[in-house]
Amino acid sequence: MKISISVSSSHMVDDPREGARNMIARARAANEAGLDTLFIGDHHAMPSPYYQNIPMLGRMLAEWSDKPYGALFLLPLWHPVALAEQIGTLAAISKGRFIMQCGLGDHRQGEAMGIDMKQRVGRFEASLEIMRALWRGEA
Numbered sequence: 001m002k003i004s005i006s007v008s009s010s011h012m013v014d015d016p017r018e019g020a021r022n023m024i025a026r027a028r029a030a031n032e033a034g035l036d037t038l039f040i041g042d043h044h045a046m047p048s049p050y051y052q053n054i055p056m057l058g059r060m061l062a063e064w065s066d067k068p069y070g071a072l073f074l075l076p077l078w079h080p081v082a083l084a085e086q087i088g089t090l091a092a093i094s095k096g097r098f099i100m101q102c103g104l105g106d107h108r109q110g111e112a113m114g115i116d117m118k119q120r121v122g123r124f125e126a127s128l129e130i131m132r133a134l135w136r137g138e139a
Helices: 016-032 053-063 080-093 107-112 117-135
Strands: 004-007 037-040 069-074 098-103
Touching: 004 016, 016 037, 016 053, 037 053, 037 098, 053 069, 053 080, 069 080, 080 098, 080 117, 107 117
Parallel strands: 004 037, 037 069, 069 098
Antiparallel strands: none
16 A cells, blocks of 8 residues: 655745745655655635645655655646646656646636636646647657
């Protein structure tokens, strides 16, 4: 059995630097406890403050050993080319141990980002197709 941790990117402290330090400490503690995989979520336009997952994960990797890690991406809310580049960079700096999780997001996040939620499944599928083509070198 493998045991993973999903670290919330929410911070409920007054000083955002303290929240970042807390997330980094959680990654370090999970590594020291021997957990198998590290994950971070993806949120946008939420009532509580959130850190962006890509830069935070990049920093947390300094505390993580040579084990798999990943992030959730709400695909309809991201530009597929920009996201493919970001994920490709994360995979390159970590010897390809990156695991991409995909989600649709909810109506609050979609509305805040100007996304018609009736189109989110289509956007999800199109984004995944574009990203896979980019990673295969076809686009």
